[in-house]
Amino acid sequence: MRTSLMLALLSSFAVGLSAQEMSQPMPEGYREVQMRQLEAQRTLLLAMVDSMPEGLYRDKATPAQRDFAQQIQHCASATVFIAARYFSAEPPALPDTAVAFNTRDGLKSYVSTAYDFAADVLTKQSAESRAEVVSFFGQMDIPRWQIWDEIHQHTMWTAGQIVANFRKNGMAPPAFAFF
Numbered sequence: 001m002r003t004s005l006m007l008a009l010l011s012s013f014a015v016g017l018s019a020q021e022m023s024q025p026m027p028e029g030y031r032e033v034q035m036r037q038l039e040a041q042r043t044l045l046l047a048m049v050d051s052m053p054e055g056l057y058r059d060k061a062t063p064a065q066r067d068f069a070q071q072i073q074h075c076a077s078a079t080v081f082i083a084a085r086y087f088s089a090e091p092p093a094l095p096d097t098a099v100a101f102n103t104r105d106g107l108k109s110y111v112s113t114a115y116d117f118a119a120d121v122l123t124k125q126s127a128e129s130r131a132e133v134v135s136f137f138g139q140m141d142i143p144r145w146q147i148w149d150e151i152h153q154h155t156m157w158t159a160g161q162i163v164a165n166f167r168k169n170g171m172a173p174p175a176f177a178f179f
Contacts, residue, residue, distance in 0.1 A: 042115040047174035061164035076114035
């Protein structure tokens with residue numbers, strides 16, 4: 001536990017590092033932390049899918065926001081898009097959104113397919129790839145290992161917005177669980 005906490009703290013400091021400093025590899029054990037992050041994301045999204053009645057999948061908390069199913073799909077599809085783009089992996093054929101947006105089984109299949117793909121890419125990522133510095137969406141140069149942390153932050157930020165869908169309908173969201 002102490003090692004995992006220390007590695008998580010180390011990753012949070014990486015943003016301020018120079019490109020030369022970033023090219024230093026993150027300890028291999030940090031991959032395990034990132035895998036647990038992916039599984040925590042999957043678990044949370046699936047718990048949300050299971051907790052929301054299907055009749056509210058297309059409901060929006062506010063007019064400007066994506067509806068519940070679109071928010072879940074956005075988390076999963078962004079994970080696939082980023083992993084495919086930055087790790088040169090062939091993305092999976094994701095389930096049809098017409099089914100995913102309207103059925104529990106369809107939405108769960110969408111999430112599971114996305115996170116199965118991401119876990120496979122992370123597992124197969126070489127140490128050399130993890131250390132390589134790339135331009136992340138043209139905004140900043142980061143080592144490839146940090147892309148997994150960026151995916152995690154995006155998913156959790158978006159999942160936090162989904163809580164409003166539960167609150168709007170007088171429901172408690174699934175309980176938060178640490179990874």
